[in-house]
Amino acid sequence: MDFFETTRNRCSYRGLFKDELVPREDLKKIVQAGLDAPSGCNRQTTEFIVVDNREIIGKIQALPGGNKAMTGGKAYILCLVDETQDAVYEGFSFQIEDCAAAVENILLAITALGYAGVWIDGWLRTHNRAEKLGELTGVPRGKKIRVIIPLGIPAEPLERKEKKPLEERVRFL
Numbered sequence: 748m749d750f751f752e753t754t755r756n757r758c759s760y761r762g763l764f765k766d767e768l769v770p771r772e773d774l775k776k777i778v779q780a781g782l783d784a785p786s787g788c789n790r791q792t793t794e795f796i797v798v799d800n801r802e803i804i805g806k807i808q809a810l811p812g813g814n815k816a817m818t819g820g821k822a823y824i825l826c827l828v829d830e831t832q833d834a835v836y837e838g839f840s841f842q843i844e845d846c847a848a849a850v851e852n853i854l855l856a857i858t859a860l861g862y863a864g865v866w867i868d869g870w871l872r873t874h875n876r877a878e879k880l881g882e883l884t885g886v887p888r889g890k891k892i893r894v895i896i897p898l899g900i901p902a903e904p905l906e907r908k909e910k911k912p913l914e915e916r917v918r919f920l
């Protein structure tokens with residue numbers, strides 16, 4: 748799949764996955780795409796926990812309030828921001844932006860390799876779910892799980908959302 752096909756094909760997937768694990772080799776390629784992302788002042792603040800162990804997957808899926816998007820993953824990528832990071836440029840720090848750049852690279856890599864997944868953030872922010880997941884996966888003090896990406900081989904059709912036309916969102920000067 749070429750790059751522009753990948754960006755066009757990427758879409759959030761909240762359906763069922765085939766009952767096949769994601770090989771570690773593919774998970775490494777996917778998370779490497781996250782490591783390759785740009786970061787403010789090249790501080791590379793985002794860290795990752797990749798879960799492909801069935802027992803831990805089971806515990807993640809048993810967290811209260813799990814919805815369809817969350818509970819079917821054949822692997823999970825947890826993206827951690829560094830909450831202790833000091834300002835790195837003119838009083839600003841960029842850990843959220845660093846994390847977002849990494850997540851998008853990861854989603855593109857997932858698409859390029861024929862898997863599907865979804866960027867889950869809102870779900871983590873309520874009912875202390877980020878903290879509960881952090882306890883389960885041994886997240887150290889000062890780090891916080893900001894995004895979780897369940898992934899696998901999609902068993903249902905992908906539904907690409909209609910995007911607004913270029914003319915509506917882009918101006919050339």
Ligand SMILES: Cc1cc2nc3c(=O)[nH]c(=O)nc-3n(C[C@H](O)[C@H](O)[C@H](O)COP(=O)(O)O)c2cc1C
Binds near residue numbers: 867
């Ligand atoms: C910052 C951010 C937070 C998101 N949080 C969630 C979430 O908590 N749960 C979810 O199902 N999707 C979440 N999404 C996915 C969006 O709903 C999705 O990207 C959007 O509907 C557009 O669809 P598409 O990804 O298929 O283009 C999030 C996306 C972003 C960028």
